[in-house]
Each structure stands twice: as structure tokens, then as C-alpha cells.
Amino acid sequence: MSTAAHPGNHPTTSYDDAALRAPAGLVRHSRISWGAILAGTAIAVVVGAALNILGVAIGANLVDAAARDTPDATTLGVGGGVWMVVSHLVGLALGAYAAARLSGTGDRTDGLLHGLAMWATATILAGMLLGSLAGSALSTAGSAVSGVFGSAASGIGSLASAAGGEVSDRTSNDSLQSTAQAAADRVQNALVAPSGDPAQMNSDQRRAEIGQIAARRISDGELSQGDNDRLTALIAAEAGISQDEARGRIQQVEQETQQRLQQAEEQARQAADSAATAAAAAAYWTFALLLLGAIVSAMAARLGTRAVPAGAGAARFR
Numbered sequence: 001m002s003t004a005a006h007p008g009n010h011p012t013t014s015y016d017d018a019a020l021r022a023p024a025g026l027v028r029h030s031r032i033s034w035g036a037i038l039a040g041t042a043i044a045v046v047v048g049a050a051l052n053i054l055g056v057a058i059g060a061n062l063v064d065a066a067a068r069d070t071p072d073a074t075t076l077g078v079g080g081g082v083w084m085v086v087s088h089l090v091g092l093a094l095g096a097y098a099a100a101r102l103s104g105t106g107d108r109t110d111g112l113l114h115g116l117a118m119w120a121t122a123t124i125l126a127g128m129l130l131g132s133l134a135g136s137a138l139s140t141a142g143s144a145v146s147g148v149f150g151s152a153a154s155g156i157g158s159l160a161s162a163a164g165g166e167v168s169d170r171t172s173n174d175s176l177q178s179t180a181q182a183a184a185d186r187v188q189n190a191l192v193a194p195s196g197d198p199a200q201m202n203s204d205q206r207r208a209e210i211g212q213i214a215a216r217r218i219s220d221g222e223l224s225q226g227d228n229d230r231l232t233a234l235i236a237a238e239a240g241i242s243q244d245e246a247r248g249r250i251q252q253v254e255q256e257t258q259q260r261l262q263q264a265e266e267q268a269r270q271a272a273d274s275a276a277t278a279a280a281a282a283a284y285w286t287f288a289l290l291l292l293g294a295i296v297s298a299m300a301a302r303l304g305t306r307a308v309p310a311g312a313g314a315a316r317f318r
Contacts, residue, residue: 115301
């Protein structure tokens, strides 16, 4: 801080860079120590991973297939989940304590913030590691599936080649032309009815017209009275039953179709509700775990903050 004389002998205060410096005898330090935060993060990650590996070993020892004395899947799942949560919290607590202690601050608020910074860094690092592991697993699975399908395709190609050679040896152009002509005649007879009377039509013709009417029923949703009567006559002639029996059969098929559609819709709705409920539960549990980790980290950081006597160099941490 410097003063300059002005007319009237009124000193005016002006600020320069030196004014922002600490008073004599005091040294300003950064309020954040990234080295302490990174060290705490490393401790948290390694301790959590070590405890999880220990949990895997304990769980594997509980499996006794020979004596058939293995806990059920529910017990193992719940126990494994609880162990993972506890391991995660223990790692965060030790990491936050170390971050606050290594920061050298005597301010409890600064120590708490160092613990929370360690918690955030460890959470981001854990998320990146999990994402990388999941990506590697998917890539490995995709490569394995691709190899399996490639081998299968190669085998199918060889089989098809051998079968093609065998078929080529046993067939001739005359037989192929005869078969194609018979198929064409069958389709033509099915599509062109000699008369409108279903009794005068062959089975292929009746089935072809039944298929046409059924397609209109699916596309339009409803059939006209004429189409209903025609469908009844066709089914009666094809099945050799009376028209009343054919009409009852049509109604039964429509009822069964409607029931199946309703069941499929209900199952789809239930599946969607279950998926939404599971996603919401997973999000709530994840949020709760993150919040609990932040609380544990803050408490451990407060415990790890150095105790500095009042007036004994506390200013150096400001």
C-alpha cells in the first residue's frame, strides 16, 4: 500500500500488487493440497479393492459342493452386497482421513473439504474403472461370439457345398423344370377359382381365399357381413362341417386371438413396470450409497484435521 500527496495535502490510498501480499512474517499457502487428495484417493481405492478381494476369497471358501453345505444364492448375494458396501465405506474413511491429515491444514472446514474432494475423485476414478472393465468384457464377449458365428458359418458353408454337389448329382434339368411347372400350376389353380361356390373349389383355392380374407381382417380390423358369410362358407366346405359349426369355430378363434393379444399387452405392461421399478430402485440405492460415502468421508476428514492451538501459527493456513 502506498500513499500519494495531492493538492490540499489529502493523502489518497492506492493499491498495487504489494498490497495483496501477506503481512510481514506470515507466509501465504494454497488452501488446497492436490497431493494430499490424490494420496487419499489412492488409499481409498486400494483399501476398497483389497477388502473386496478378501470378500471374494471368503465367499469362495463358503462354497462346499462336495458336502452340499453351500449357502443359498440369496444369502450369498446379500452377504456379498453388504461386504462391498462396508469395504467401500472403510476405504473412503481411510482415504479422507489421510487427505485431511496430509493437507497440513488446521482449519476443520478445509479438512472436511479435502475429504469431500477425495471422495469425489475416488468416485469418478471408480466409475471410469468400472466403465473400462465393462467395455473390455463386452468387447471380449463380442469377439468370442463373432468367432463362434464365423466358425459356424464356415461349417454351414462347407455343408451346403457338399449338399449342393450331392443334389446336383441326383437332379437334372428336366426334373427341375417339371417340379417348377407343377408348383406354378398349383399356385395358379389356388388363385383362380372356377366358380364362386366353395364346394366346387379345390382345397388350395379355398385355403388361398381364406388367407386373403384373414389378411383383410388383420389389416382392416373388421370384416363386412359379406366377407364373414364368405369365410363361413369356405371354412365349412374345407372342413366338411355345417355353416353354424364353421361360424362357431370362427368366433372361437377370434376370442382366443383377442385373449392372447390382451395377455401379451398385459405382460408387456408388467415388464415395463418391473423395469421402471428396478431402474428407480437402483438409482435410489446408488444415490444413498454416494451420500453415505460423502458423510463418512466428511466425518473421517474432520477427525484427520490437524489440531493447531489458537494463536500458534494458525495464520499460516489462511
